[in-house]
Amino acid sequence: MEDLLNAFFLMSNFVFVPAIAYGSQLALGAVGVTLVYGILRFSNFAHGDIMAFGTMVVILFTWLFQSYGINLGPLPTAILALPFGIIATAIFLLGSDKFVYKFYREKKAVPVTYLIASVGIMFVLNGIVRFIIGPNDQRFADGERFIIKAKAMKQYLGTAEGVSIKVSQGLTVITAVIVVMALFWFLNKTRTGKSMRAFSDNEDLALLSGISPDKVVSVTWILVAILATIAGTLYGLDKSFKPFTYFMLLLPIFASAIVGGLGNPLGAIAGGFVIAFSEIMITYPYKKFVAYIVPGDWKPDGLVQLLATDYKFAVSFIILVLVLLFKPTGIFAGKSV
């Protein structure tokens, strides 16, 4: 019995808790991608670097606040810096729309043109972020580190395994829930939100109904700025900030959005958790877990690991390919790619 409890704690500590946190971060990123695809009708390849840009501004302001001695007690100071990151990102995105995407909208370009333009913006952002903050790892988390410590839990319960939950992980989940609830309220209950759904559904009819396309585009970019900056900051607080890592996040984020059904925010959230859990569960070495569950002489010699952790991104890639082959519209039947 105690072995099963230990096995459960082990899985929670190394799989469930990290996967829920990572899934929330991917979910927020994927919702940003899916909104752009559904409303602006193109795949935004710059999304990972938009997250990097937003997080970079948050980090700079966090350092500024830390140098002034401002802090939030047990919570990370980065929370105070978030609004600044969001505003800076929003300005950049609205600017990129005015100087890049608008040009192609007026020419009525095909979606793939916007995709290539977004790759260009990705490279520009790549350069800007590295130029300002450098290509290396940056840590900016402060305040309390843990909500529950595995060691403390082990001592308290007398078990061999414990679960630790970091402040950043708890913060991620709570923030993600709040942001998602706010987004759904906005899309379903407000006039502007409904007009954006209408625009995504049937653009010509939306225009005929008097919905202003400029306003829809601007609000979409502002939402993307909010979602990307929050997702990037939460990821950076949880792990660390490195521009290259954020660029690499593009793959699991797109996989999440496509698995859930492009254009469907609920799907993006579900997709985020599917990808996160898959990545972690497929690359987790189950040796210790199996050892707790099976009788003594069946204990495994090897690591019982399906794929090495180096191959985490391969998991997202394989899932992406499988979904595109067998159910391209995703779980919630969004628009086909």
Add this chain to the structure above:
Amino acid sequence: MSYLVGENMTGGYGAADILHGCNIIAEKGEIAVIVGPNGAGKSTAMKAIFGMLNIHTGSILLDGEDITTLSPQARVAKGMAFVPQTSNVFPTMSVEENLEMGAFLRRDDISKTMDEVFDLFPILKDKRSQNAGELSGGQRQQVAVGRALMTQPKVLMLDEPTAGVSPIVMDELFDNIIEVARTGITILMVEQNARQALNIADKGYVMVQGRNKFTDTGQVLLNNPEVRKSFLGG
């Protein structure tokens, strides 16, 4: 003074002109129907009146005001409503949300207008929370017309409203159109079901190759032997 006037309209989608000096006139509260063979320019004429097509010659007048240079959205603000033939609802939004989007430009209380639309199309009231994309073809047409009526327009333009609709629903739809006209809204309609459409029309326009061929009341056109031979099958 005629209420809606499209006079001497000449233009097309690109280099070639589709309309040649076309005239369409409708009085207030009248039902005007445009019929003709395929490719006659019926939908083109209506799109020109709505501003979805640029005419290089001719003008459009609404209640005496020249609206030729206005965009379609601006014409909606002036009191025109247009129901396209296809893709005329928001499929992932509920019936009620579709009607709300129809009234997007209005800032006042729209619940009274929504009740009027539900009185006109009672089945929509039952299905108000259902997604418009899940409704049958005839019900979707009702949502499309209801959406257009939410702006309380002065002119309602319908592009082949009975396309792909069963005969019984078609009769119901025409009854509803007559009811709408009775409230004082001018109706301009393009129709393939020429016989039934001309039956309810105050004014009928038969177009051939972008030009007016016959213009008269619906009943006169129905009894005209040439019209009957060409489009009504004798």
